[in-house]
Amino acid sequence: MLTYIIKKFWILLLSLFLVATLTFFLMHAIPGDPFTQDKAIPEEIMAALKKHYGLDRPLWVQYLSYLKGIVTFDLGPSFKYEGRTVSEIIMQGFPISLELGAEAIFLAIGLGISLGTLAAFNHLRWQDQFVMFFAVLGVSLPSFIVATALQYVFSMKLELLPVARWGSFTHSILPAVSLSLLPAAFIARLTRSNMVEILQQDYILTARSKGLAPFRIAVVHVLRNALLPVISFLGPLAAAVLTGSFVVEKIFGIPGLGGWFVMSVVNRDYTVIMGTTLFYSACLMVCVLVVDILYCLIDPRIKLNERVAET
């Protein structure tokens, strides 16, 4: 197990290096720079700006100095937001997105698995159809529609919850619900289809015939096996949801990290693009690693070490 994690860690570092390299050169390949604006800037001023931010150096020198920055955990200053460093921006936005994302994932897992189970045990009955209807709705409705609708109903009409902004727990309810609907629907579908399949397996019958308690069968034998694909879906999902959603954070005026992924590219804020991309990649890889470990904890048939030995 430990050797596996160590090996994975090295792969993670290598992937991060590749991501950094690719992002760096792609980013510089898009037309426009941080200082492109509707008002043309005279040459001498442009030269001073580029010199200040080191953009006058050859690209490979910039690349090497950026790599050096990553190694020393210095992601540099933002080009657009004067006086703020990329690390500051991430440290400020991430905890908020993390809190919101955690709430949303918690909700998505709870709702998804319970609805999926409900559907599976009522395969092809009205409960199942109801859940599947909900799931199709959840998968196909974009989050901005859900968010706006929730805002309209719960804040404007019923006046139960705040319209927007971040602060107390009540502020997080609507955004968390809008964020969770899509993953919840996905998880419900996954859980349902896996459970239906597993319910038809022979070992369920065996378990039943051995006289095991139905609850134990449902949880230990059915759910545990049905959850494996759900967990592999959870890895990338967690990375995406925890690092914030542009749309939901925008609609609810939440100062999270989500907006920076988009805004940094719009502004050609080079250092912020790099910082947020690397941060997201790192989150994603860590989540996937955690999923691998969880896999092996839930399903003893999977041996991480063996896989290492094979490769």
Place this chain on the structure above:
Amino acid sequence: MIQIAFINGNKRFFLEERLMMKKRKIGHARGHGHGHERKKGLRALFPSLFRARARARVRARSSLLSLFFLLLLLASCERGRPSNPPEEQALRMSIHTEPPTMDSRRATDTTSINLIHMCFEGLLREDGPGVASRFEASDDKMRYTFYLRDAKWSDGTPVTAFDFADTWTTILSPNFPSEFANELFVIKNGRAFKAGKAAKEDLGIKVIDDKTLEVNLEHPTTYFTQLVATSYFFPYKNDVGNGPFKMVSWKHYDEMIMIKSETYWDKDKVKLQKLFFPIIQDETTELSMYESGELDWAGQPFSTIPLDSLQTILKTHTMQTIPLAGVYYYIFNTEKPPFNNVNMRKAFTLAINRQTIIDNILQGKQMMALSYIPPNLWKEKSKPAFSDHDIADAKKFFALGLKELGGKLPTITLSYNTSEGHHKIAQAIQQQWKEAFGVDVQLENKEWKVFLSEINKHQYQVARLGGLAAYNDPVTFLDEANTDRTGWKNADYDKFIEMARQATDAKTREELLHQAETVLLEDMPLAPIYFYTSSYLEKPYVKGVVFTNTGQIDLKYAYIHH
């Protein structure tokens, strides 16, 4: 049956089970007719699981119910919504984007500049004296002397002539990254200093004493009094301000709070005690918050009222609209056919029906732009240079232009940056050009910076641009490098601009600038479409908010009155 099968051995049991499954599948395929049978079969197969399912159903139901009650409880425990009535003399106004900076030496965007105007003040204000109680200008308008009053920074230290001199020198120094430094090039040797060709001592900034500042300029500048009222010429000091308000908290991407500054020289006129600026990126959310009473203001200058909601808003609210010193226009690439032909440029400009665009798309009481420079920048009333939707003349110019081009018209592409508003206007104009000339114009939208770098390289035919006055003088539009993007050059135009630059009399100068504009519109390297307005909603208890001529919001005299 299963029990027996099990007793008889595993093999048989599996067979039976498979059979059952097959039957079930067939049942599905055949439709609902077999549903009942199937259910019975299933129930027989897993009786206890079905009991478990029933229990699970109850559990799920009760957990859902309890979740709902929990939410209700939480909602009632905590204050459901912070729509408390506004505090006495506090104004809540949302801002659309995180201000990139509060450093006046670097700010170029309207959000930052408007906020900077609340915390800082220049030598003069657009409407009167500022830190300087009076000033003297030499007859040739090349030397200005400002006499400072006893103004204080928010930490209590006096605002001196040195503060201004230091800030301006910093902006002009070769290493300082200020995007608008060219606005300070009117100061003697400013440009040379920036390019590293002059020393700091050569700059035309001279501190006579703590309270007297003398500025020598490159050329006569009658509008220097307008320039020093802009944020570009504000004094800057770390962490303090010298304006009517001072910033007490700035949570990035979240909110900014300012309170009345007790050290401001004119503090007796300032009535608002607190300004609260939550950062709300979504305009619809902003509008909802305004309607639910969480904001006292919606719309410009910090945000916009969403186009989609305009109709509904106009029914229930009174929207305020003020003219803004800004123009929305299309530029022509005068280096490539067909718009290297002046008659073609004229034809396409005249064929635009601006009034329909304003009435049906913009709906913000904008003014048709029948000249290039916003009328509120001129001292005297300006006359339109051409008429709107002049199809007869447009057709005439088109026929003439087509003949000059040898009867061949290349495919025309209209480019704009991706935005719903620009797209709608482009569609309307595409239609108008088709109706007028029977020409099919292609539309092409690009991401903002991609778009800009392409027009900077002259890779376009017709493109959209817009400009806001940087300061309260027409030359802000004529001096701008925007005509560079069209590739257009005209000796007469340059002559008038240079003459205006040397003019020491304001009236003669305005006349010369008018002539320059006339030359520009004779050649039409650009097609003016409309002059910007600023639209906003304010609660009835908000009083005394004024806008400067260039569209800056001024909260110095604002107050709340119920």
